[in-house]
Amino acid sequence: IHDDYQKTADWLTSHTKHRPKVAIICGSGLGMLADSLKCQDAFAYSDIPGFPQSTVQGHAGRLVFGELKGKTCVCMQGRFHMYEGHSLCKTTFPVRVFKLLGVETLIVTNAAGSLADGFHPGDIMIIKDHVNFPGLVGLNPLSGPNDDKFGPRFPAMSDCYDKGLRCLAMDIAKQQGVAGFMQEGVYAMVGGPNFETIAEARLLHRLGVDAVGMSTAPEVVVAAHCGLRVFGLSLITNKVVKSYEDSESVNHEGVLEVGRLRSQAVQQLVTELISRMEINNNIVKNAD
Numbered sequence: 001i002h003d004d005y006q007k008t009a010d011w012l013t014s015h016t017k018h019r020p021k022v023a024i025i026c027g028s029g030l031g032m033l034a035d036s037l038k039c040q041d042a043f044a045y046s047d048i049p050g051f052p053q054s055t056v057q058g059h060a061g062r063l064v065f066g067e068l069k070g071k072t073c074v075c076m077q078g079r080f081h082m083y084e085g086h087s088l089c090k091t092t093f094p095v096r097v098f099k100l101l102g103v104e105t106l107i108v109t110n111a112a113g114s115l116a117d118g119f120h121p122g123d124i125m126i127i128k129d130h131v132n133f134p135g136l137v138g139l140n141p142l143s144g145p146n147d148d149k150f151g152p153r154f155p156a157m158s159d160c161y162d163k164g165l166r167c168l169a170m171d172i173a174k175q176q177g178v179a180g181f182m183q184e185g186v187y188a189m190v191g192g193p194n195f196e197t198i199a200e201a202r203l204l205h206r207l208g209v210d211a212v213g214m215s216t217a218p219e220v221v222v223a224a225h226c227g228l229r230v231f232g233l234s235l236i237t238n239k240v241v242k243s244y245e246d247s248e249s250v251n252h253e254g255v256l257e258v259g260r261l262r263s264q265a266v267q268q269l270v271t272e273l274i275s276r277m278e279i280n281n282n283i284v285k286n287a288d
C-alpha cells in the first residue's frame, strides 16, 4: 500500500518543481483559496495516478501547487467524502501523499452546520477538537494492518489541532477586524449525505458538539498519525434545526452561498496564517 502513495507522490514530484511544506484541503464552496496561489501548477484529479475523483458540486477536483506569501503550498480544490462511496482509505489518500511530498502542516477547511446557541451562519470556527462518529464505531481510515512507515498502531489524538496555530489564527482575526464572527469549538463528523433529523441535532447538541459536518475527521486522524501539524476551520453555513416548530431547512445551495459570502474572509485569514507560521520553507526558484 505504501507503494501506491509513493507512486502518486513520485508522479507529482516529476510534474512540478514546487516542494510544498503546507497543504490545504478546501471545504464546500471554499475552493477559491487555491486561486490565489502564485506560479501555479494545477492538475485535474483525473490526471493524477491513484487519485480518487470529486463528485460533489462546489468541489472542483483539482490539485493546485503554488506560492502563498512566499511559502510553497499544495491545495486540494475539492475533497473526498465517505458518502460519495469512497473507502476511508481513499478519502484520506492525499494526506499521506502530502506527507511523502514533504508537507509538514495540514490546513483543513469545511462547511458545517452549527448546534452551539451563540453561533450564526457566516461565523468562522477554529476547530479545537473533533468527535469522529464513524471512527467511534470502527469506520476509521487507520483500520487494517498498520503501516509503521507512517505512524504507530495506536496514535494519540488528544492534541491533534495545534494549539500554537489556533492562538495565532485568533490573533490574526483580531488584527483583521473579523474577531466578531470568530468562534472556537468542537466539530463532529457524521456520515451524511442527509442532513440531521431534529432528534439527531438535539443529541449532538447535548453531547457538546458545536458544529457538524460530513468530512475532515478522517483526514485529521491520518494526518496526526503521520505526524503532521494540523489547523482546522469550519465555516458555519447554517444553523442545524433543533426545534419541531422551526420551518427552516438546510440545503447544499445555501451552504455554497454562505461559502461565497465569506470566501474572502476565510482566504485572508488562511493566507496570513501561512505567511506567519514557522516552517522550513524551500521555494524552488523559477517554478512556472
Ligand SMILES: O=P(O)(O)O[C@@H]1C[C@H](O)[C@@H](CO)O1
Pocket (backbone or CB within 6 Å): 026, 027, 028, 056, 079, 081, 109, 110, 111, 112, 192, 213, 214, 215, 216, 251, 252, 255
Ligand atoms: O467538504 P465539506 O465538509 O466542506 O462539505 C460539507 C458537508 C457536505 O459535503 C456538504 C453539505 O452541504 O458540505
Ligand code: HPA
Pocket (backbone or CB within 6 Å): 111, 112, 113, 114, 195, 196, 212, 213, 214, 237, 238, 239, 240, 250, 255
Ligand atoms: O447542517 C449540516 N450538517 C451536516 N453537514 C453540513 N455541512 C454543512 N452544513 C451541514
